[in-house]
Amino acid sequence: MAKALKDKSPSSIASSSSRGKPVKTLRPLKKPAGKGSRRILLTEAEIYEVFRRFHAASPEPKGELLYVNPYTLLIAVVLSAQATDAGVNKATPALFRLADSPEKMLALGEDKVRDLVKTIGLYRTKAKNVIALSQRLVDEFGGEVPGDRDVLETLPGVGRKTANVVMNIAFGHPTMAVDTHVFRIANRLALSQGTTPLAVEADLLRVVPPEYALHAHHWLILHGRYVCKARKPECWRCLVNDICLYPDKTPAP
Template sequence: MQKPKSSSVTEKPSIPARTRPKAATKQPTGKAAPGRRPRIPYTKAEIHEIFRRFSIQRPEPKGELEHVNPFTLVVAVALSAQATDVGVNKATRALFAAADTPEKMLALGEDKVRDYIKTIGLYRNKAKNVIALSQKLVDEFGGEVPRTREELVTLPGVGRKTANVVMSMAFGEPTLAVDTHVFRIGNRLRIAPGKTPDEVEQAFLRIIPKEYLFHAHHWLILHGRYCCKARKPECERCVIADICKSPEKTVDVPAPLVELPV
């Protein structure tokens, strides 16, 4: 009896569905998908502890720009762009002694304003803005500084950051102004990451406990100015060193919770 010829094609045995290997899944890269908020490496308890320690370190933080009323505050903050608070204060002491209202500033005139602030960067353009915002305050707001962000940002030389500072310091509103220090801390510590100041602001506002929001702006600025410095963070002096998740951190032991000299 002749044996049947074997086929040149061998059939693969079928694999039951339950034992078939799963399709490979794409591993997470750590980057947030478009439209999603980036995840931060802190628990709610850790975030609360960070701001609790800031509150012990500086119970009543103060802004360092010298001013005598909401108008001089608006001018001082507008002048502080790309300048230090120390430099602005040196220039504005004499300026505000001569003109502490929009009407007096207009009477002083752009040339004299420029002479007062010529030690500040971009002083020519800033002098124009000071006169322009003074004119707008007189023409449209009765010489009074408006209390809302929407109105404040219509003033020449006033952006969202300046408006937030004025709302907080002049009118007691719990806002968060993002300057270079706050922006750096948000990204360096990976606590409020963002590509723009607005993104960092919104990220901080989502996580800062409500009871700490009013002073958070000053705590973050002072922490960045005197401890978490741009060139080299002074981690050995940091009160949140053991909680911090920054790749740049050099120590884990927190410093004693005392008021730092400024």
């Protein structure tokens, strides 16, 4: 079974030294005047430097969900809603050994699917959605996962984030899948001031340099998962600490 592995250890994106010549046009950083003030957005040069460093540390970052083909990727992402990738990965190997196509999933049946994914949160609803979307794929798309985000969003259990992940990983589109990590990091780094996932997605699509767009959401997810954590960001290990405008940086232990 294929696994989407990172090129290096999770912390490498934070601790690797940057390569190449630094951008010389960075302006002096300023902090917000207070908690109620609007954060100063980064310049184009600063944004480029952020993603240049992420790329230097991990040129081809990968998602952490287990999958074997576009269909199993879709199912894994659907199952990961309001659950951790690690938790989903404990359940899906057994499921995908039995059903790696919508036809096989339908033959397995909802009761068996529910039993196999019962360790995952909301497993009853998710099992129902897995069967329903598999039926749609068979009935309307010849058993294939459509490479169209708008169509994907019409499938049971598939929202915009899930559709963006599938479009990015399975079909190579530079989409921005905004989960809690991406939302947090985009705002902390002042890549966006968006207050909704859709607003953050629009900002990232606008400001991320095109050459880094394909992998941008992976870098942000991994950075949020392993370094820039919600409760206590490990700022002393951050690869872009000197550029980040987040005012409440955590000091080194």
